[in-house]
Amino acid sequence: MQADTTRLFSEYVLGEGVHFRSIQDRRFKTQRISIHMMVPLKKETAAANAMLPYLLTRTNRAYPDYTLLGRRMQELYGASLSGDVQKLGDVQVLSISATGISDRYALHGEKISRELTELLCSSLFEPYLDQDGLFPQDGFGQEKRQTLETIDSELNDKRIYAKRRGLELLLDGEPAALSRYGTREAVASLTREAVAAAWQELLHHARFEIMVMGDCFPELVVDTLRGRFPVGRELSDCTTIAKPSSGQVRERTDCMDVVQCKLIMGFRTGISAQQWQELPALKLMCAVLGGTPHSKLFANVREKMSLCYYCSSRYDSNKGILLIESGVEESNLEKAREAILQQLEEIRSGNVTEEEITSAKLSVCNGLRTVEDYLGGMESWYLSQTFHPRTLTPEDSAQEMQQVTAEQIQKAAEHCVLDAVYVMKGGSEV
Amino acid sequence: MNITRVESIRTGDWYDKIEHPSGLQILVYPKPGSHSTYAVFGTRYGSIDTRFRRSDEETDSEVPAGIAHFLEHKLFENEDCDAFARYAKTGASANAYTSFDMTCYLFSCTENVYESLEILLDFVQKPYFTEQTIQKEQGIIGQEIRMYEDDPSWRGMFNLLHALYHVHPVKTDIAGTVESIAQITPEMLYRCYHTFYNLHNMVLCVAGNVDTEKVLEVADRLLKPAEEVRVERAFPAEPDKIVQPYVEEKLPVSFPMFNLGFKEVPEDGGEKAVAETDILLELFASDASPLFRSLLDAGLINESSFGYDYFTGTGYSAVLFSGESRDPQAVAKAICCEADRLRRKGIDPDDFARAQKAVYGRNLSALNGAENIANGMTAMTFRGQELFRYIDMVAEASLENVQQRLNHQLLPEFSALSVILPDESLTTLEV
Numbered sequence: 125m126q127a128d129t130t131r132l133f134s135e136y137v138l139g140e141g142v143h144f145r146s147i148q149d150r151r152f153k154t155q156r157i158s159i160h161m162m163v164p165l166k167k168e169t170a171a172a173n174a175m176l177p178y179l180l181t182r183t184n185r186a187y188p189d190y191t192l193l194g195r196r197m198q199e200l201y202g203a204s205l206s207g208d209v210q211k212l213g214d215v216q217v218l219s220i221s222a223t224g225i226s227d228r229y230a231l232h233g234e235k236i237s238r239e240l241t242e243l244l245c246s247s248l249f250e251p252y253l254d255q256d257g258l259f260p261q262d263g264f265g266q267e268k269r270q271t272l273e274t275i276d277s278e279l280n281d282k283r284i285y286a287k288r289r290g291l292e293l294l295l296d297g298e299p300a301a302l303s304r305y306g307t308r309e310a311v312a313s314l315t316r317e318a319v320a321a322a323w324q325e326l327l328h329h330a331r332f333e334i335m336v337m338g339d340c341f342p343e344l345v346v347d348t349l350r351g352r353f354p355v356g357r358e359l360s361d362c363t364t365i366a367k368p369s370s371g372q373v374r375e376r377t378d379c380m381d382v383v384q385c386k387l388i389m390g391f392r393t394g395i396s397a398q399q400w401q402e403l404p405a406l407k408l409m410c411a412v413l414g415g416t417p418h419s420k421l422f423a424n425v426r427e428k429m430s431l432c433y434y435c436s437s438r439y440d441s442n443k444g445i446l447l448i449e450s451g452v453e454e455s456n457l458e459k460a461r462e463a464i465l466q467q468l469e470e471i472r473s474g475n476v477t478e479e480e481i482t483s484a485k486l487s488v489c490n491g492l493r494t495v496e497d498y499l500g501g502m503e504s505w506y507l508s509q510t511f512h513p514r515t516l517t518p519e520d521s522a523q524e525m526q527q528v529t530a531e532q533i534q535k536a537a538e539h540c541v542l543d544a545v546y547v548m549k550g551g552s553e554v
Numbered sequence: 555m556n557i558t559r560v561e562s563i564r565t566g567d568w569y570d571k572i573e574h575p576s577g578l579q580i581l582v583y584p585k586p587g588s589h590s591t592y593a594v595f596g597t598r599y600g601s602i603d604t605r606f607r608r609s610d611e612e613t614d615s616e617v618p619a620g621i622a623h624f625l626e627h628k629l630f631e632n633e634d635c636d637a638f639a640r641y642a643k644t645g646a647s648a649n650a651y652t653s654f655d656m657t658c659y660l661f662s663c664t665e666n667v668y669e670s671l672e673i674l675l676d677f678v679q680k681p682y683f684t685e686q687t688i689q690k691e692q693g694i695i696g697q698e699i700r701m702y703e704d705d706p707s708w709r710g711m712f713n714l715l716h717a718l719y720h721v722h723p724v725k726t727d728i729a730g731t732v733e734s735i736a737q738i739t740p741e742m743l744y745r746c747y748h749t750f751y752n753l754h755n756m757v758l759c760v761a762g763n764v765d766t767e768k769v770l771e772v773a774d775r776l777l778k779p780a781e782e783v784r785v786e787r788a789f790p791a792e793p794d795k796i797v798q799p800y801v802e803e804k805l806p807v808s809f810p811m812f813n814l815g816f817k818e819v820p821e822d823g824g825e826k827a828v829a830e831t832d833i834l835l836e837l838f839a840s841d842a843s844p845l846f847r848s849l850l851d852a853g854l855i856n857e858s859s860f861g862y863d864y865f866t867g868t869g870y871s872a873v874l875f876s877g878e879s880r881d882p883q884a885v886a887k888a889i890c891c892e893a894d895r896l897r898r899k900g901i902d903p904d905d906f907a908r909a910q911k912a913v914y915g916r917n918l919s920a921l922n923g924a925e926n927i928a929n930g931m932t933a934m935t936f937r938g939q940e941l942f943r944y945i946d947m948v949a950e951a952s953l954e955n956v957q958q959r960l961n962h963q964l965l966p967e968f969s970a971l972s973v974i975l976p977d978e979s980l981t982t983l984e985v
Contacts, residue, residue, distance in 0.1 A: 151587040153919060195908055198908035200915070201918070223919075229918055231914075269853055269856070279806070280811070281705070384700045384704055416642070417648070418638050430694060433694070433697040451701055453697065453700075486644065486665075489645060490645040490647055490665065493590065493664035494589060494590040494662060497762070498922075
């Protein structure tokens with residue numbers, strides 16, 4: 125039996141600011157439908173918005189009880205209806221998704237695609253509200269408690285916590301520095317009225333990216349959603365600003381009872397996705413610096429000098445920032461900081477071998493070409509490009525990477541300016 | 555060479571199983587249209603294998619804790635160059651991991667598949683250890699151990715294993731301790747290597763964009779046939795009873811965390827036992843279960859942290875629950891009560907049918923990715939299990955058999971609770 129490996133891409137506009145993208149791909153045994161809603165990340169609205177994806181997927185009018193909905197998902201072969209909140213630059217992305225097996229594997233001929241489409245659509249447009257038009261108190265109370273617990277437990281994973289603190293320091297005062305859930309205080313004082321109003325705001329002002337992927341039926345989703353969005357929608361402004369360096373290095377140290385210290389170094393590059401011509405070189409420079417096990421940071425700072433247990437760099441093309449994360453012994457903090465800067469200096473001075481560039485290219489392209497083998501990977505890939513001036517396939521991007529020259533890498537490194545250094549260390553001495 | 559095609563009518567997938575003349579078992583699972591290929595070269599050798607007897611020796615050997623993990627780190631370094639430098643030329647993304655009962659070396663790539671496979675088979679077969687390289691690694695692994703000391707969920711898990719197990723080495727950290735790894739010598743590493751990295755004790759599993767003939771061409775060239783050395787794993791006799799029902803520790807966390815375990819007598823129930831337990835746990839504690847709902851309504855758990863797992867290997871078996879809770883004792887009590895209720899009242903047939911469908915669908919979904927397939931098949935092979943048979947066992951499970959599992963699973967008298975509490979004195983200071 126010859127397997128069907130054809131892929132069908134389609135894109136539609138379903139209304140003002142409602143963009144639809146589908147990739148039908150029968151290699152997958154599953155299908156995934158997602159509705160991403162994008163709004164500016166603001167201190168005043170973040171908490172109410174962040175609660176919505178969870179409230180909307182908790183119950184709906186067809187299944188007003190949490191357990192009833194859960195049972196229905198079990199019957200659909202362990203399908204899931206889930207909410208998520210993330211940040212994309214200065215934008216808050218609120219997502220609701222339905223995932224399940226493909227119709228052809230249903231043992232009793234169930235139309236999973238239709239069920240998932242209707243469930244997700246119902247979650248967005250027909251949430252379960254009480255007679256006052258508010259989300260019922262029990263579900264609201266549950267989600268509020270759980271969000272507070274999630275915020276509190278962010279301290280538990282020291283690596284993630286340190287990264288967050290480092291980003292807060294680097295992006296101080298910018299929307300992207302805010303927590304995706306809003307502040308603890310804002311969550312604690314949320315009212316049901318505020319959340320219901322936020323839902324209406326979303327329907328009228330959010331930018332929508334709808335994605336349908338895998339062994340799916342895109343037309344079904346289009347037909348179900350078409351005509352459901354309010355007319356005369358006015359989109360809120362989702363601009364992200366990539367600031368240049370502040371000209372000084374901000375420093376902060378937190379003391380905590382930890383055995384291993386964390387060192388986070390934040391750089392401004394001034395280059396974001398808007399300068400798309402320079403993007404491939406910056407991404408490749410980041411890979412040469414600390415993106416692979418043969419990168420300069422890993423090979424030198426970790427392996428040769430044994431200064432860190434982990435040491436890697438990451439570039440965020442929406443904010444135009446580069447972050448280096450490392451886990452360090454306290455006695456090595458200064459040495460590690462110097463060694464890391466030295467590696468960046470090496471690239472700036474053109475001390476990069478042909479071999480280093482080739483292996484970075486191979487590694488980056490390998491990662492890009494793997495994206496299409498995972499539904500989640502494809503979704504993130506296209507979602508991350510929502511505000512970019514152009515949309516590339518992973519293969520387009522791989523082709524661009526191949527063209528980057530040594531000179532361009534050297535130039536890209538010159539754009540990196542250290543703006544923030546965050547340290548988490550043990551003990552409580554000041 | 556003996557090549558068997560293993561097919562699954564239910565999922566439409568198949569793979570080739572090869573008994574290679576070198577003694578290695580090879581599994582090749584093609585995914586048509588896949589861009590990437592994922593390969594795992596694993597040995598049935600994990601952190602618990604610290605006491606063993608070789609078939610060609612008279613007496614047991616005992617080695618320091620953490621040696622399997624230490625070996626994993628050291629194998630990446632050959633005499634002339636390290637494996638990462640070689641992979642840099644193919645673009646493969648490579649890694650390795652050590653668990654309680656296996657050590658796996660892996661890569662994922664979209665180009666140069668067979669060149670990468672050659673590197674994998676080559677470096678794992680070329681041990682090279684010296685006093686000097688070992689000393690350096692002791693420093694690096696020491697840092698890794700310290701990093702885990704700061705991880706409250708890791709600490710909570712091992713505190714629980716200490717409360718459940720008297721003597722079984724599963725209670726010891728996979729990486730060992732700073733003291734135990736300090737005792738490691740080149741001779742010990744060579745000895746463990748030659749005992750456990752015998753091809754008869756290993757598996758190669760390749761999934762994705764891959765062709766059986768081409769895999770075998772590389773295998774024929776690279777694999778070095780060796781005399782079969784059988785290893786008898788010698789575990790001290792572990793009592794059925796737990797050590798202590800409760801253990802707690804204070805750490806810099808802002809919300810209490812818990813790990814609850816139900817120890818059980820290990821059985822060799824194969825795929826069937828695993829399938830039945832997975833269904834039992836789905837109907838017992840998934841987010842659609844009455845237990846989950848009542849814990850949620852009481853504000854005792856949250857959806858993002860609550861989870862469960864059937865934790866099983868040579869000489870150990872337990873059902874584990876974990877999560878965050880303001881009152882871990884209340885959670886433990888509710889879980890024990892619900893297990894008793896199901897024992898007395900019996901499982902509802904509708905709950906069973908739904909749970910069975912859910913577990914089936916999720917396993918089918920897991921066949922999307924080459925990574926899941928290769929890692930899953932490797933682990934199952936070492937346990938003497940087979941992937942498609944497991945999926946069939948899920949589809950064919952009966953309510954009666956799942957109900958019977960409650961007679962020896964989730965028994966309150968064999969449970970222990972480990973709690974990580976916030977330490978109020980360890981507040982964050984800003985300098």
